[in-house]
Amino acid sequence: IFVKTVWEEGNSNNGNKWTTLEHKGPLFPPEYEPLPNNVTFFYNGNPVKLSLAAEEVATFYAKMLDHEYTTKSSFQENFFTDWREEMTVEEREQIKKLSKCDFTHINKYFLEKSEEKKAMTKEQKQVLKEENNKLTEEYGFCELDGHREKIGNFRVEPPGLFRGRGEHPKMGKLKKRIQPEEITINCSKGSNIPVAPKGHKWRKVQHDNTVTWLASWVENVQGNFKYVMLNPSSKLKGEKDWQKYEVARKLKLKVETIRRQYRDDWKNREMKTRQRGVALYFIDKLALRAGNEKEESETADTVGCCSLRVEHITLHQEKGGQEFMVEFDFLGKDSIRYYNEVPVEGRVFKNLKLFMENKDPEDDLFDRINTTYLNKHLNQSMPGLTAKVFRTFNASTTLQEQLNKLTTADMSLEEKLLSYNRANRAVAILCNHQRAAPKTFEKSMQNLQDKVTGICMNGKTESVVKRLEEQLKKLQLQMTDREENKVIALGTSKLNYLDPRISVAWCRKFNVPIEKIYNKTQRDKFAWAIDMTEEDFQF
DNA sequence: TGGAGCACTTAGAATGGTTGAT
DNA sequence: ATCAACCATTCTAAGTGCTCCA
Numbered sequence: 001i002f003v004k005t006v007w008e009e010g011n012s013n014n015g016n017k018w019t020t021l022e023h024k025g026p027l028f029p030p031e032y033e034p035l036p037n038n039v040t041f042f043y044n045g046n047p048v049k050l051s052l053a054a055e056e057v058a059t060f061y062a063k064m065l066d067h068e069y070t071t072k073s074s075f076q077e078n079f080f081t082d083w084r085e086e087m088t089v090e091e092r093e094q095i096k097k098l099s100k101c102d103f104t105h106i107n108k109y110f111l112e113k114s115e116e117k118k119a120m121t122k123e124q125k126q127v128l129k130e131e132n133n134k135l136t137e138e139y140g141f142c143e144l145d146g147h148r149e150k151i152g153n154f155r156v157e158p159p160g161l162f163r164g165r166g167e168h169p170k171m172g173k174l175k176k177r178i179q180p181e182e183i184t185i186n187c188s189k190g191s192n193i194p195v196a197p198k199g200h201k202w203r204k205v206q207h208d209n210t211v212t213w214l215a216s217w218v219e220n221v222q223g224n225f226k227y228v229m230l231n232p233s234s235k236l237k238g239e240k241d242w243q244k245y246e247v248a249r250k251l252k253l254k255v256e257t258i259r260r261q262y263r264d265d266w267k268n269r270e271m272k273t274r275q276r277g278v279a280l281y282f283i284d285k286l287a288l289r290a291g292n293e294k295e296e297s298e299t300a301d302t303v304g305c306c307s308l309r310v311e312h313i314t315l316h317q318e319k320g321g322q323e324f325m326v327e328f329d330f331l332g333k334d335s336i337r338y339y340n341e342v343p344v345e346g347r348v349f350k351n352l353k354l355f356m357e358n359k360d361p362e363d364d365l366f367d368r369i370n371t372t373y374l375n376k377h378l379n380q381s382m383p384g385l386t387a388k389v390f391r392t393f394n395a396s397t398t399l400q401e402q403l404n405k406l407t408t409a410d411m412s413l414e415e416k417l418l419s420y421n422r423a424n425r426a427v428a429i430l431c432n433h434q435r436a437a438p439k440t441f442e443k444s445m446q447n448l449q450d451k452v453t454g455i456c457m458n459g460k461t462e463s464v465v466k467r468l469e470e471q472l473k474k475l476q477l478q479m480t481d482r483e484e485n486k487v488i489a490l491g492t493s494k495l496n497y498l499d500p501r502i503s504v505a506w507c508r509k510f511n512v513p514i515e516k517i518y519n520k521t522q523r524d525k526f527a528w529a530i531d532m533t534e535e536d537f538q539f
Numbered sequence: 540t541g542g543a544g545c546a547c548t549t550a551g552a553a554t555g556g557t558t559g560a561t
Numbered sequence: 562a563t564c565a566a567c568c569a570t571t572c573t574a575a576g577t578g579c580t581c582c583a
Contacts, residue, residue, distance in 0.1 A: 157573065165551080165574065211546065225545060226573085290577060299575080333576055334550055375578070388548085388577060435551055493550050519569065
């Protein structure tokens, strides 16, 4: 049973995350396996036998030949620069232009290899699976405060070419192989210290119980920290998750006051305060992200609320019969496009005009504020409140509202589930969750269309035609969602924002089995909510 | 007060596995 | 039995926000 009192009483545990922690350390990817002699790389039409290091990097590129990445010039340039660093002096002397490199033979080799793997017998696949299970059993768990807990990512990330999202300036750079000498191990003092691979030692072994990670290293492309951490099903993560929803729940009690306050700020004599008021309004109304500053030219050019630039919004005094329209068009997290036309209050509109006065398109819209300032202000309104809490709060509130609106007791199970899906859809739209349309999208449309016409012509039964037409309609519906070949995602990301207690309560109220809405992984993650008693329910 | 460093959550793509239609 | 569509899982990039230091 989930013990929430740990947090409520405590907070007094001085920020300690655990008392004892024991694990086996991370699992390293297999060594590089050299290509067979009959698989060749060609330069300028001539076969070239590469050194081991250069060959490995070449295979990273060769494996991606069919991917869009390899058509992008910055990917090609970054790859080629980093590849040349791995070459011997002689190789570097010889291989000077990527356009003269021919990886197709290597590419074909890997395609064949994956075909072979697919064609393996059931038994062979089973053996492979067993081996994998054994590794998971050994490395995939740790012992934290006497409990066996699942680890989220126990494998060290294998080397490869960096796949940044959107127009990332570093795409294609070589992500180097991590050595044990670069890894810091975190575990408790008296525990069995993980053993480094033969002939190696760890960078460092530490015993810091104020952090939750088991191992860490610094990645070479962007210099970011990487961590081995626990699975969401663990108690440690579950408590943190619960805590997040508790803050959102507290906001419910305060939100009207906060809204009144930021509306007041719109008429403040200080520009800074006005900007704060309008930014908060966007964060609240549109569920925008906070928008921290980012290192220019080190990352893709994406923004959130505080980092919006003048060029990202267009003001329309009147549009589509509505007054005071703001048109948003910018790239957000993961370079997902945010496009929205929103009617706003006259005061907001006037303020936006003011903020944009005498500025260039590339100037900051909210030039007097940043996320730190905003969060400091929010924290004064309510302890623990930050910009991101609004996303959790508004997503959860939307789900609850939609569920109330769309579900009735007399519905069949199927109808109830449809309502649930629709409610989730509303949240996905609010949070602008999108994913790439499946590559097979166009094709499957065409296939279906062909089938329908084919059957009609053959005079098959009406019911078959009807069923197919329904499928087609469904696809077409998805089609209308499409914007820049993205579709509204009903995937897993929404689960980060929706208080599971809302869903659990809904299931109980309408007699829907929990496994209809949560799969195994989700049930593990939300075990704390599923086990809860009635009084904990109301969001 | 601002920036670097660090730890943690959130995110879509890729991959892998299952299912259901043919 | 096959194959594609669907769904779950894995992977790791890309955010948020706090702390520490000058």
